[in-house]
Amino acid sequence: MPVFSVYVVNKAGGLVFQYDHQKTSIELEKTFSYPLDLKLEPQTDYVTVVFGQQDGIKVGHVILSVNGKAVSGRKLQDGSDVMEFIENEKNYPLNIRFGRPKLSSNQKIMMASMFHSLYAISVQLSPESGSSGIQKLETDTFTLHCHQTVTGVKFIVISDPKQVGVDSLLARLYTIYSDYALKNPFYSLEMPIRTELFDSQVVTAIEQTEKVGSAI
Amino acid sequence: MDQSKRPRITILDKPTSRGKQEVSLSAFALLFSEMIQYSQNRVRSVAELQTKLSDFGFSVGSRLVDLLIVREKGNKREIKVLNILLFIKVQLWKALFGKEADKLEQASDDDKIYYIIEKEPVISTYISVPKDKGSLNCAAFAAGIVEAVLNFSNFPCKVTAHWHKGTTLMIKFDESVIARDKLVT
Numbered sequence: 001m002p003v004f005s006v007y008v009v010n011k012a013g014g015l016v017f018q019y020d021h022q023k024t025s026i027e028l029e030k031t032f033s034y035p036l037d038l039k040l041e042p043q044t045d046y047v048t049v050v051f052g053q054q055d056g057i058k059v060g061h062v063i064l065s066v067n068g069k070a071v072s073g074r075k076l077q078d079g080s081d082v083m084e085f086i087e088n089e090k091n092y093p094l095n096i097r098f099g100r101p102k103l104s105s106n107q108k109i110m111m112a113s114m115f116h117s118l119y120a121i122s123v124q125l126s127p128e129s130g131s132s133g134i135q136k137l138e139t140d141t142f143t144l145h146c147h148q149t150v151t152g153v154k155f156i157v158i159s160d161p162k163q164v165g166v167d168s169l170l171a172r173l174y175t176i177y178s179d180y181a182l183k184n185p186f187y188s189l190e191m192p193i194r195t196e197l198f199d200s201q202v203v204t205a206i207e208q209t210e211k212v213g214s215a216i
Numbered sequence: 217m218d219q220s221k222r223p224r225i226t227i228l229d230k231p232t233s234r235g236k237q238e239v240s241l242s243a244f245a246l247l248f249s250e251m252i253q254y255s256q257n258r259v260r261s262v263a264e265l266q267t268k269l270s271d272f273g274f275s276v277g278s279r280l281v282d283l284l285i286v287r288e289k290g291n292k293r294e295i296k297v298l299n300i301l302l303f304i305k306v307q308l309w310k311a312l313f314g315k316e317a318d319k320l321e322q323a324s325d326d327d328k329i330y331y332i333i334e335k336e337p338v339i340s341t342y343i344s345v346p347k348d349k350g351s352l353n354c355a356a357f358a359a360g361i362v363e364a365v366l367n368f369s370n371f372p373c374k375v376t377a378h379w380h381k382g383t384t385l386m387i388k389f390d391e392s393v394i395a396r397d398k399l400v401t
Contacts, residue, residue: 183245183342185252186349195344 002160003169003206004142007108008177010190011152013116015109017193021206027064027099028056034092040083046101047071047082061098068095115156119146149174165212169205176201238314245342252343252354262349266356266377273360281365284311293369297389297397300369301330304362312361313338318382328389332362335382353377359385 008017039051046062063071119133137144143161147170148154155173180198181187255268288307294300305317323329340354355377363375373389
């Protein structure tokens, strides 16, 4: 689905609202024989691919399951370490599933603040004075649109590169925010938004934008 | 010197118009939101908050009832329960919210109780009640208005707001009202 997620960042850079419309799960399963071509490195929570991209498995992907059994952190379900299991020649041929790790909510908050800072830096870097910050960030697989309001609240939408109508979606999100968050007596400013009316309206707005369709 | 002695017609000479009957919903929503926040700082429980909103509505209703009777009904006074309730459902709601209330029902077991039902009251359009205040219904403001209109038309009653089929205003009349109504009809 073309619109992936929505983030709302308050003027201090804190994440106020986050919604994933489409869980992008990029996963690949492959059978390997000894020795493994990829270079793996264990980190605190995962075992990641560090070198040796091949067949769609890219740097940054982590091991999600080995031989069909899910991996939790760095250990298999029976408690043995994943790295030892993989280095042992006797266990091959081996079926490993790689994928992009899902962001935890703490990581999302960190990402939002980082983007907030990058936005401010981009205003300084611009050769013209008085320019706005990052409005669109395009990559192969997604486009990030950002709209900063006069009060400093940023609405960030991550969508498919071919999706049209995201500018009007950003304007609509601003209207929805000013209606269902600011007119709600139980919402305090700059705090995380936890109201059902706001959530349901955001979902409706996203679905309408998706109906508009994508450019070819 | 031929100074024109034509009297200038200023705004004070023109008759008072009825004015535009509309107020922006956003302006009302922001004012209402502030009223709720103001009351929240001064009460200790959800029931007290609802009573405070009801009191606000009472002040509004008490001033509104005379104006509406003069404008809409030509100074005619209602003496029957059903008629005053229909007046509320149609005229009062139209004057306040620009549309009629959805349903008016009588309780099957008790003839003192009537219900005015609305799926989505206009005053709560932008309000989502958090879980820890689950029973708060901001239509208590409308309940106060209805209570004032009924009390000042000589139909003593109590009106409360509930979450039932959307929002329901439960109107409970005094015994004397029903007894008097039976004599009149």
